[in-house]
Structures are given as C-alpha cells and as structure tokens.
Amino acid sequence: MNLSKNTLKEFDLRHTGCREDILASFQTYSHALSHGDLENLFGERFDRVTIYRTLKTFVEKGIIHKVLDDEGGTKYALCRSTECSHEEHHHDHVHFKCVSCGNTTCLESVHIPKISLPDGYKLSEINMLMQGTCPVCNA
Template structure:
C-alpha cells in the first residue's frame, strides 16, 4: 500500500481514482496547489466538480487545509499528520506566498507569535501570511 492509499485509509476516506491521484499530487509537491493546478496536472481524467468534491472531502476530514492566496483564490496543502488524525487543522503556521514563482508554502517550522485578544473577543481562525521570494527564487536573484 503506497502513502496515498495509507492516508486515505487513516482518514476514513474511500480509495477512488480521483482521490488517489489528487493526494499523490499533494505528496509530490512541497507547495500548495489550487484547483486549477490540479486540473492542469491531472489532464482530462476528472471533471472540475469531481476535483472540487475531492478537495472538499479532504478538507472536511482534516487531510488538507485551504489557504487564501492573496488574489481571491484558494490553494490547498496537506496538513501535518503527527498527532491525532481526528483533530481538525489549525493554522498555527505561516503561509508564504512567493512573488517570484507564485507558489504558496506552509512554513510549519517557523514559530508564530501568540495572539492576545482583548477580553470578550474570541478568534475562530487565524491566518498568518508572508509574501516575498522563496528560497529558489531568491537564489536566482543572487546570480
């Protein structure tokens, strides 16, 4: 059983062709993917609605999380799988959008500051984002 099959089993999701192919795309890339990215990479094997439903089911089960990409669109990335598979994703990491290549990365190892809200306020979701040049694009500019 490959990693994609194992993750679908672990998250209680049926192993359909589309789910396996979409999940393998996430496993092959270290950056977030949009619906359009997945359509391009998967070709005409699956229609748009099937891909949307796959992304929705992944997010509902906590396998992926969505990221607003700054242009009004959404990208999706795999969640970290260390702790409990039953806990929902929390955005406790920085999302970095590269202005050079347009990719969005989850910076899971960068500490984020604790947010202290005034009394009576309750955050439901936090979005930590940064923009600039990723490591690859930054190295290209140094040449």
C-alpha cells in the same frame, strides 16, 4: 500499498482514483495547490466538481488545509500536523508566497505569535501570508 492508499485508509475514506491521484499530488509538490492547478494537472481525467468535492472532503477530514492567497483565491496544502482531524485543524505556522514563481509554501518552523482578542471575540482561525522570494528563485 502506496502512501496515498494508506492515508485514505487511515482517514476512513473510500479509495477512488481521483482521491488517490489528488493526494499523491499534494505529497509530490512542496507548495500549495489551487483547484485550478489540479484541473490543469489532471486535464480531462477528473471534472471540476469531482476535484472540488475531493478537496472539500480532504479539508473536512484533516488531510489538507486551506491557504488563503493574496489574490483572493484559495490554495490547499497537506496537513503535516498530527493534531489535524475532522473536528479541527491546528496550523499555527505562516505561509510564504514567492513573488517570483508564485508558489506558496508552509513554513512549519515559523509560528504565528499568540494573539489576545478583546472580550466578546472568539477566534476560530488565523491565516498569515508572508511574501518575498523563495530560496529557489534567490539562487
């Protein structure tokens, strides 16, 4: 059984070709992928609604997490934290977008500092996007 099938089984998800292929894409690429990236990758094999529903399910189950983009879009990256679940995501790392190639990657070793909010505010999510040039483009 391949890694995608094992992951789907581990998260109690029914195996479909679309789910397996999309999950394999996240396991193959080291950078975040957008809905449009997946549409381009799979062409006519899966329609846009099926891809959207698969992404939504993967986020809800804690398999992938949302990565906000500086252009207002949303990208998705594989959850590497064992603490992610359908109840809650735990991502206290920053995301880095290369201004040269446009790829956004999770920098798991760079943590977002603890932020204290004024009374009355309740934190639900922090997103930190850093921009610069990635090691590949710097070479």
